[in-house]
Amino acid sequence: MRVGIIGLGYVGLTMAITAAECGVDVYGVEISDHIKDCLRQNRAHFFEPGLDRLIARQNGRNFHCVESFPQDKDFDAFVITVGTPLMAGGLKKPNFEYIKSALRSIAGNYDGGQLIILRSTVSVGTTRNVVLPFLSQLCGKPESDVLAAMCPERTVEGKAVEELTHLPQIISGSNERALEIAQRFFRYMTPYVIPVASLEEAELVKLYCNTYRDMSFAIGNAFCIAAQTFGVDGASVIRHANQGYDRANIALPGFVAGPCLEKDAYILTNNMPDCPSKDFIMSGRRFNESMEDYVVDWVREHVGEPAEDKVVALSGMAFKGQPETSDLRGSTSVYIARKLHALGYRLAMHDFVASREEMQALGLGEVYEDLMDACRGAKALLVLNNHKKYQDVQRIREIGCEKEGFAILDAWGACRDLYHSDGVRIYTLGNFLLDREAQK
Numbered sequence: 001m002r003v004g005i006i007g008l009g010y011v012g013l014t015m016a017i018t019a020a021e022c023g024v025d026v027y028g029v030e031i032s033d034h035i036k037d038c039l040r041q042n043r044a045h046f047f048e049p050g051l052d053r054l055i056a057r058q059n060g061r062n063f064h065c066v067e068s069f070p071q072d073k074d075f076d077a078f079v080i081t082v083g084t085p086l087m088a089g090g091l092k093k094p095n096f097e098y099i100k101s102a103l104r105s106i107a108g109n110y111d112g113g114q115l116i117i118l119r120s121t122v123s124v125g126t127t128r129n130v131v132l133p134f135l136s137q138l139c140g141k142p143e144s145d146v147l148a149a150m151c152p153e154r155t156v157e158g159k160a161v162e163e164l165t166h167l168p169q170i171i172s173g174s175n176e177r178a179l180e181i182a183q184r185f186f187r188y189m190t191p192y193v194i195p196v197a198s199l200e201e202a203e204l205v206k207l208y209c210n211t212y213r214d215m216s217f218a219i220g221n222a223f224c225i226a227a228q229t230f231g232v233d234g235a236s237v238i239r240h241a242n243q244g245y246d247r248a249n250i251a252l253p254g255f256v257a258g259p260c261l262e263k264d265a266y267i268l269t270n271n272m273p274d275c276p277s278k279d280f281i282m283s284g285r286r287f288n289e290s291m292e293d294y295v296v297d298w299v300r301e302h303v304g305e306p307a308e309d310k311v312v313a314l315s316g317m318a319f320k321g322q323p324e325t326s327d328l329r330g331s332t333s334v335y336i337a338r339k340l341h342a343l344g345y346r347l348a349m350h351d352f353v354a355s356r357e358e359m360q361a362l363g364l365g366e367v368y369e370d371l372m373d374a375c376r377g378a379k380a381l382l383v384l385n386n387h388k389k390y391q392d393v394q395r396i397r398e399i400g401c402e403k404e405g406f407a408i409l410d411a412w413g414a415c416r417d418l419y420h421s422d423g424v425r426i427y428t429l430g431n432f433l434l435d436r437e438a439q440k
């Protein structure tokens with residue numbers, strides 16, 4: 001089987017290399033020079049365990065990164081994996097322009113005989129109402145004969161290579177033949193494919209998976225904040241509610257973002273008619289977004305109003321610590337940094353995995369290789385993701401002891417062993433509002 005993949009980002013590259021490993025002849029096109037440069041050096045442009053080794057093995061063998069798909073080769077399918085971000089400028093509307101440009105890019109190779117698989121996350125109806133008419137126009141066949149499939153990506157960054165061959169793959173097709181080719185392709189990677197009844201159902205499965213996660217984290221965050229209004233540690237009450245009791249599985253408090261979770265509730269509700277479901281779903285997303293402001297308020301309270309000498313150290317800039325990733329896209333840490341920077345605080349940033357250049361490119365403050373160096377001139381430290389290395393950072397306690405009035409917000413409770421250390425008060429999202437509530 002031969003497939004062309006349009007977009008070699010997180011989704012496209014992991015899929016391209018996994019498919020190549022499983023025996024598919026894969027051609028990939030990408031518009032970013034940086035990504036293509038990295039591939040020439042047999043490496044990915046992001047951190048993903050196991051991926052570089054497979055790239056080195058498949059580059060030039062079953063995987064070919066090309067400027068455009070070769071005209072002299074027959075393709076069975078093309079997979080669209082381009083991004084579907086929200087519009088720039090704060091408008092929380094999905095931008096599907098990349099999908100349209102990806103469709104245009106296959107014009108030279110497409111004759112209506114190939115399957116077009118949409119892997120990107122889209123609003124309900126996009127495959128039928130945008131992709132099918134476009135393809136029909138391109139090949140001159142009626143929409144009913146055009147082969148399109150919606151097969152959403154559900155891997156998690158940091159475990160994508162493993163998950164691509166283990167997770168069930170949701171498959172849908174515009175007709176029987178489309179469904180058949182889509183199944184054939186995914187069966188190279190996994191025996192576990194789930195055909196669903198319609199393109200719309202596949203679109204919804206993806207949006208439901210992510211929005212469900214978003215909303216369950218929102219419940220954890222809302223419960224946590226509510227507990228503090230009663231003077232109770234929010235993380236503690238959630239841990240005890242869950243302990244040994246299977247019917248409670250309440251999420252611990254934390255930030256909920258990243259390139260998918262920050263947008264998928266908006267993509268789901270984008271074309272949903274106004275209804276109570278829509279309001280309910282969006283209230284979860286907005287609650288998660290409001291966690292940024294709670295942290296900014298905590299900084300004001302513990303560091304004081306912004307001034308030149310008010311340095312705040314932020315560690316854990318990638319959107320999550322486990323599984324570890326270098327990805328800064330949609331990171332709550334970056335959003336918090338932007339808000340603190342706009343208020344006038346000086347920032348010292350650190351991350352165990354994210355690239356120094358990418359953090360510097362944010363233009364929000366100094367970037368440090370070493371966490372302790374970042375803390376040196378600071379009045380407070382925010383630990384903003386749950387990277388495992390924080391559990392080893394015994395020196396955080398030393399910093400707290402050495403520096404009079406130094407405040408630490410270990411948002412995820414990542415260095416929880418240190419909570420009860422003498423003389424150091426390490427706040428968590430479970431208790432960071434308790435002092436304020438007590439003063440009311």
Ligand SMILES: NC(=O)c1ccc[n+]([C@@H]2O[C@H](COP(=O)([O-])OP(=O)(O)OC[C@H]3O[C@@H](n4cnc5c(N)ncnc54)[C@H](O)[C@@H]3O)[C@@H](O)[C@H]2O)c1
Pocket residue numbers: 006007008009010011012029030031032035081082083084085098101102105119120121122153154155156157259260
């Ligand atoms: N990142 C994840 O783990 C993940 C998981 C599930 C679903 N998704 C969804 O998958 C889609 C892709 O996400 P991503 O994280 O891989 O995005 P990404 O931005 O990392 O990758 C998209 C790539 O497509 C390239 N591109 C854009 N237009 C192109 C064109 N016309 N021709 C060739 N290349 C083009 C971009 O340069 C970019 O490298 C999104 O809809 C996202 O919501 C992502």
